[in-house]
Each structure stands twice: as C-alpha cells, then as structure tokens.
Amino acid sequence: MALLALTCLGAGIACGLWLFSGETARFFTGNSAGMLYLLMFLVGISVGLGKDVFRKVGSYRLRVLLLPAAITGASVAAGFLCAFLTGRPLAESVCITSGMGWYSLAGILLTGLAGPEAGAVAFLANLLREMLSFLVIPWIAAHLNHYTAIAPAGATSEDTTLAVLIRCTGEEIVVLAVVNGVLCSAAVPFLIRFLYALLG
Amino acid sequence: METILIMCAGVAVGATVFPAGLKKWNGRLQLLLTGLLIFTMGVSLGSRPGFLEELGSLGLDSLVFALAPALLSVAVVWPLSRRFLEKREEE
Known part of the structure; x- marks a missing residue:
C-alpha cells in the first residue's frame, strides 16, 4: 500500500510539473471532490457490511475521545518543538502544527494571521503531513497497532486518509477514524485562532 | 460535512441492499480510487505555480x-x- 501511495504521488507530481497542461491538471484537481465522494460512499458500504461495527464502537463510550484528544495535544505540543528546531515565532509554529493535516484551511488562516510565507509553510507542511500519512499508515498498522495508524492522519482521518486506513485496519477502526477526523477538524479553526491570539 | 453524509449513505446501502458477494470488488474499486486520489494530489502539488x-x-x-x-x-x-x-x- 505504501509503495502504491508513493508511486501514485511521485507520478502525480511529475505529471503536474512536466507532463500535464494546465487544462489537464485542472481536469484532475477539479474532479478530485467527485473521486473522494465516490470513495467515501464505497468506504461507507464496507462499514455497513460489518454488521456489529457500531455496537463495538459504542462500547468504547468516553474512550472514543482518547484518540482526538491525544492527537490534538501532540500536534499542538509539536509546535513548541518546531519553533525551537526552525527558529520561527512560537505562535506561528504552534498554529502551523495545529492544522493537523487540513492544509487548505491552515494555509488560508496563517496567511491572514502571520503573512504569506507562514501561510505557504502551513499549506506545504500540512499537505506533507497528509502525504506522509499515506506512506506510514500501512507500516504503523502492521508494526504498532491499528489505533495508532489514525495518529499521523490527524484531521484527515475522516476523508482522504480513511481509504488507506480501511485497507490496513478494519471497519471498527474506520468508524473511530471518522469520529477522530470530525472532532479534530472541528477543533482546527478554533485552535489556530485561539493559539495565535494567546501566543502571538 | 458532505463526505460524512455521503459515507452515511454508503453505510445505509451496505447494511441493507448491497450484496455481500461484491465486497471484494468494492475493496478493489476503493484501492483504485485511493491511487487515483493520491495521484491527483500529486498533480495538484506539481502544477502549483513556483x-x-x-x-x-x-x-x-x-x-x-x-x-x-x-x-x-x-x-x-x-x-x-x-x-x-x-x-x-x-x-
């Protein structure tokens, strides 16, 4: 799976850079939402076919919040580490990592708050996090555990990375991933604005 | 939000009318779409100006x-x- 992800990603970047005209590139990017919707519908079918998935997930009760809380806390904490490693301002650094993979929103918000360069780093960093997730989820699922496979995905575990998660884990983890993705995504805009006001 | 709603529709289809015998083909189609989606992300990145x-x-x-x-x-x-x-x- 990781090899497939890496091959598709590399081929896509190469085509975007050297092969495709602007029109062809726009054809692909313009239809990506449709592809994602179809994929989510098919993932939903897989979840629906697993008859007792929701009963199992319901049995987690409050522990269902453990993953989003841990991932959000770790992502924010990583911002402090990144400020030290890159020398960028603390507020900017913490806000970039608080994007949790939601690159479009993080890029736009950081551009407004801290300028275009911070916005570009936020965009690239969160996009790279999502791409990195495609590559590491299979390894994590095989060598650590299925719950941990959700961790690198952050806010993207409810959409794009969900497809990799269902290939490498199972229907129960997919439902936990959706819960995690929804809660992390809901937190991103508040976290970025709040942390920038607090630390800026 | 749309993705969640669409996924819920898929869950309803999977739980009611989808033939269990087609589960393998559903998985294959998911793999194909995942690859296509990652490829598209690469295209989007590569075609970004500068x-x-x-x-x-x-x-x-x-x-x-x-x-x-x-x-x-x-x-x-x-x-x-x-x-x-x-x-x-x-x-």
Missing part, C-alpha cells in the same frame, strides 16, 4: 512541521491505545 522554488526555500521547514506533529502523535497515541484501548479488546 512549486519547486517554494519547496527549495520553505521545504525543509515544512518537512519539520509535517514530521514533528505526525511523529509526536504516534508517540503519544501508541502507549495510550495500548493501555486504554487494546486492553479493552482483551476484556
């Missing part, structure tokens, strides 16, 4: 900002899930 220049000037910082939260999330979630979630499976 991508290589941006990558050259901001790439290292961006990589640090991508790796640190992903790795720290894994480092935090792994022991917590072993303690609170895996143990639950054994019960």
Whole structure:
C-alpha cells in the first residue's frame, strides 16, 4: 500500500510539473471532490457490511475521545518543538502544527494571521503531513497497532486518509477514524485562532 | 460535512441492499480510487505555480512541521491505545 501511495504521488507530481497542461491538471484537481465522494460512499458500504461495527464502537463510550484528544495535544505540543528546531515565532509554529493535516484551511488562516510565507509553510507542511500519512499508515498498522495508524492522519482521518486506513485496519477502526477526523477538524479553526491570539 | 453524509449513505446501502458477494470488488474499486486520489494530489502539488522554488526555500521547514506533529502523535497515541484501548479488546 505504501509503495502504491508513493508511486501514485511521485507520478502525480511529475505529471503536474512536466507532463500535464494546465487544462489537464485542472481536469484532475477539479474532479478530485467527485473521486473522494465516490470513495467515501464505497468506504461507507464496507462499514455497513460489518454488521456489529457500531455496537463495538459504542462500547468504547468516553474512550472514543482518547484518540482526538491525544492527537490534538501532540500536534499542538509539536509546535513548541518546531519553533525551537526552525527558529520561527512560537505562535506561528504552534498554529502551523495545529492544522493537523487540513492544509487548505491552515494555509488560508496563517496567511491572514502571520503573512504569506507562514501561510505557504502551513499549506506545504500540512499537505506533507497528509502525504506522509499515506506512506506510514500501512507500516504503523502492521508494526504498532491499528489505533495508532489514525495518529499521523490527524484531521484527515475522516476523508482522504480513511481509504488507506480501511485497507490496513478494519471497519471498527474506520468508524473511530471518522469520529477522530470530525472532532479534530472541528477543533482546527478554533485552535489556530485561539493559539495565535494567546501566543502571538 | 458532505463526505460524512455521503459515507452515511454508503453505510445505509451496505447494511441493507448491497450484496455481500461484491465486497471484494468494492475493496478493489476503493484501492483504485485511493491511487487515483493520491495521484491527483500529486498533480495538484506539481502544477502549483513556483512549486519547486517554494519547496527549495520553505521545504525543509515544512518537512519539520509535517514530521514533528505526525511523529509526536504516534508517540503519544501508541502507549495510550495500548493501555486504554487494546486492553479493552482483551476484556
């Protein structure tokens, strides 16, 4: 799976850079939402076919919040580490990592708050996090555990990375991933604005 | 939000009318679409104006900002899930 992800990603970047005209590139990017919707519908079918998935997930009760809380806390904490490693301002650094993979929103918000360069780093960093997730989820699922496979995905575990998660884990983890993705995504805009006001 | 609603529609179809015999084909189609989606993300990135220049000037910082939260999330979630979630499976 990781090899497939890496091959598709590399081929896509190469085509975007050297092969495709602007029109062809726009054809692909313009239809990506449709592809994602179809994929989510098919993932939903897989979840629906697993008859007792929701009963199992319901049995987690409050522990269902453990993953989003841990991932959000770790992502924010990583911002402090990144400020030290890159020398960028603390507020900017913490806000970039608080994007949790939601690159479009993080890029736009950081551009407004801290300028275009911070916005570009936020965009690239969160996009790279999502791409990195495609590559590491299979390894994590095989060598650590299925719950941990959700961790690198952050806010993207409810959409794009969900497809990799269902290939490498199972229907129960997919439902936990959706819960995690929804809660992390809901937190991103508040976290970025709040942390920038607090630390800026 | 749309993706969640569409997924819920899929769950309803899977739980009611979808033939279980087509489960394997559903998985294959998911794999194909996943590959296509990752390819499209690559196209989107590669066709971004000034991508290589941006990558050259901001790439290292961006990589640090991508790796640190992903790795720290894994480092935090792994022991917590072993303690609170895996143990639950054994019960």
